[in-house]
Amino acid sequence: MKLGFIGYGKSTNRYHMPFVEASGQFDIVGFYTRGSKSFEMPYQAKAEPQRFDDIEQLLKSDVEAISVTTPPSTHYQFAKQCILAGKHVIVEKPFCNTLAEAKELYQLAEQHKVKITPYQNRRYDSDFLTIKKILQRQDLGKVMEIESNHTHYRPDGADNQGDKYAGSVYGHAVHFIDQVVSLYGEPDSIIYDVCNQKNFYIGEGLTYSDTVPEDYYDIKLIYGNLRIRVRHSQLIVKHPPRWIINGTEATVEKYDIDQQERDLKQGIFLDSPTFGHDTPESLCKIHFKNRIEEVPADYQHYTQFYNDFKDWVDGKRLSPPVEKNEALVVMHILETIANKAAYVPLNLQD
Template sequence: MAIIGFGKSANRYHIPYIKERDIKIKYIYNHRRHPEKEQGFYDPNTIFTEDLNEVLSDPEIQLVTVCTPPATHFKFGQDVLNSGKNVLIEKPFCNDLDETKQLLDLANRKNLVAMAYQNRRFDSDFLTLKSVLEKGYVGKPLELESHFDKYRPNIKALTGDFMDGTFYGLGIHIIDQIVALFGKPEEVGYDIRPIQNQTSSTDDYFQTDLYYENFKVSVKSTPLAATPYPRFVLHGTQGSFVKYDIDQQENDLKLGIMPDDPQFGIDSPNLFGEVHYRNQNNDWITKQIPTITGDYGLVYDSLIDSIINDQPKLVSDEELITDMQILEDGVATKGPHITKSN
């Protein structure tokens, strides 16, 4: 494989997991070289290059991962697919729905795989929520809140366009989790705006409500949550599930703890989720749910299975189109609004 880009995305969310697998990174293309990082790279045989044609013309390359700013994704995706290679593209997949459909159509015509890197489908907190739903602890789900909050005061005016805001940058992850679990919503409500400085041109706050039949999901992020809110709050006909704090993989990576460490990504017992439910005898039970350890590298395991064995993609075309439609509808209209699914 090859990687386009050599910044935080490649070095934090991709390479540490790739090195644990039987995947050869033959090239890393970057128009701005970083000799100090290249010197210490784990595979001395990897070729660092400023010549993209060198990468795309090599018949050995089967997969190219695009880890560059979102505005460049469409062009790189086109170039990779037109060279006859499969492509994995960081989120958000493209600028808009039209570009997304163009790339997916191109991949399908060429019998290649094009997929978005939705690694947070393998967040530990999300995997645990999924398990709680599958085991039926809460009965039929009625309401779910998904929070990804921070406390990062910043009164400076934020500049840029919609792709530079929190909704596109973070919202795509936690919206995709909901689409992966429940599919396409019937309606979506939006409140997307800057709350720390109203003169900002990009958002730092969003709440997106996804409406299903007799079920609602609220997905929210604020930069001013001084008191932590649960990561997930799930209510159903038979009980509730609450989980605090986020997946620990990113925290460990920031400390230099890598996926080969036995303690990597393991949640603290005091942060395990808790389910309070009614059993068949109508007894109320309170139970801790140990967190399922996440692994972003499973995206690559699944992708290789799709490329080599023609297995269904982790992120289907329909799910990706739904994700991008939700993003596009969110920024198409200013102020709170509701859209119906097409």
């Protein structure tokens, strides 16, 4: 498949190019970027892709699919251009800013007989895949609650400014809400708490507002009696387990998020046999009443997203990497929080 990129910065070169090239199923036609193509990234493509002077040149080439990896505020505009040009589209997270934009993109894609999907690469995280497999076990008893923690200590950027789409909910929670929605579908309701911690505690003392985006969120997705907590803070010195599952017969703990990003930052690539592997301390443990079981990680690479996308376009796979209704539910949750509104389920029908 002939693939092109709109955007050619850190996102393309860290989260896309290594995995596209590892797939071996794509011919990278080239890219368009408004920037200088300058980024801090040790990865070098096997062959330097062609740079197109404008989007129209790229869209008029023999490219079949486009990955949109530009800043989020431009996703809707660029994805729409690609669809109208008859190209299949992969759109980096967040898919776009609003549910209405997302619905329009899907409608246009159907009208123009092309495929579109958001790039939710963290569905292929080893920690998530391991937890997903564990949730299928019967010996946990009845699962009562799940915690998905994404915390770290990163005090820089206390003076960040931006609109309601520029905070951690659209930038980070989108991944982890998507993981939950992929498992359980649309929640019955959500309870959320968002604020700005870094500016308030170590910056100028400003609180979350229309110009100071949130950098903390605590979101609870409710499915009947099941409670799933998705949490993020950038001022936690000692991070909690990445995952906690409490069942009536066992508790599951998994420390540390998937390590593919860490390795890429360090210049460790997919040709390393230990690429993306956990440290021994990070292995998932199930605490039963009278024993502890260590669970090997389920490793996949983000390459699988692109393989699944190609199989879907080629008709070898019935479903996309991210189902349309799942993408719309995630978009609805994000928009609800951004608008500080009460959550009303979409109740989408297949």
